[in-house]
Amino acid sequence: MTQIIQRIANEIVNELKEKLFIPVEASGRHIHLSRADADSLFGEGYQFTKVKDLSQPGQYACKERVTVTGPKGSIHNVIVLGPERKQSQMEVSLTDALALGIKAPVRQSGDTKGSPGITVTNGSRSVTLAEGIIVAKRHIHMTPEDAQKFNVKDGEIVKVKVSGSRPVIFEDTVVRVSKDFRTYMHIDYDEANACGYNKDSWGIIVK
Numbered sequence: 001m002t003q004i005i006q007r008i009a010n011e012i013v014n015e016l017k018e019k020l021f022i023p024v025e026a027s028g029r030h031i032h033l034s035r036a037d038a039d040s041l042f043g044e045g046y047q048f049t050k051v052k053d054l055s056q057p058g059q060y061a062c063k064e065r066v067t068v069t070g071p072k073g074s075i076h077n078v079i080v081l082g083p084e085r086k087q088s089q090m091e092v093s094l095t096d097a098l099a100l101g102i103k104a105p106v107r108q109s110g111d112t113k114g115s116p117g118i119t120v121t122n123g124s125r126s127v128t129l130a131e132g133i134i135v136a137k138r139h140i141h142m143t144p145e146d147a148q149k150f151n152v153k154d155g156e157i158v159k160v161k162v163s164g165s166r167p168v169i170f171e172d173t174v175v176r177v178s179k180d181f182r183t184y185m186h187i188d189y190d191e192a193n194a195c196g197y198n199k200d201s202w203g204i205i206v207k
Contacts (some may be wrong), residue, residue, distance in 0.1 A: 014088040019081075021202040021203065022142075022150075022184070022202065026188070026197050027188055028188075028189055029091065029189075030079045030090070031078050031081070031120065032088060032090075033080060033120075037127050038084060041120060041121075041126070046078070048064055048083060048084075055184045056141055056180075056184070057181075059081065059083075060084070062082050066122050067120070067122070068120050069118065069119045070099075070119075071101035072149065075092075075100065078090070087112065088132050089133075090129075090133050091134055091136045092104055092133060093188045093189050097135060100134060106134070107134040107142075108137050108139065109134075112131050115131045117132065117133065118132070136186070137174055138172070138187050138188070138191060139176055140175050140203075141179060141183060141184050144178075153177065154176060154177035155176075156175045157175075161204070162187070162195045162197070163203075164192075167196075189199065
């Protein structure tokens with residue numbers, strides 16, 4: 001009887017989570033490379049080795065790692081994410097930016113114009129990016145169906161309470177709606193540490 005009650009309770013909790021809560025992922029530093037920069041770093045025509053699909057369809061983590069160097073220091077073993085981009089872009093936390101000695105702006109992915117550059121190396125190969133280093137603005141990838149369910153629209157700025165050992169309400173969170181997305185909120189490691197994030201953390205829009 002106890003097991004039946006527990007199973008029913010779990011089903012109710014899971015149903016409520018699907019209706020009210022948004023799964024949250026912590027995104028570490030990573031780099032997206034253009035074809036030209038991939039050729040410079042790994043050799044002409046090099047194809048990255050996919051090791052893991054990510055939550056967003058078509059996005060994946062690669063086996064390849066690089067070192068990035070700024071005016072004050074370097075960060076090693078930076079993961080390359082696929083697929084290739086038209087322009088190389090690296091996303092870091094504010095803590096990473098301080099370690100590198102750069103003032104990376106808080107931007108949405110792809111908005112790199114006027115951002116700082118950095119040197120990327122792979123063994124004896126290197127390339128210097130004129131721009132492309134940003135701190136990703138915290139955001140929610142959302143399907144059109146979930147946007148309707150949560151009563152939000154593409155580009156809307158919301159407040160989200162994220163659970164953890166130290167729950168935090170994150171303001172200035174942008175909603176990004178597309179049929180090509182799966183619904184997940186993305187925060188960086190600085191933000192994850194602030195709220196005591198764990199793999200079971202969830203978010204709820206409080207507007």
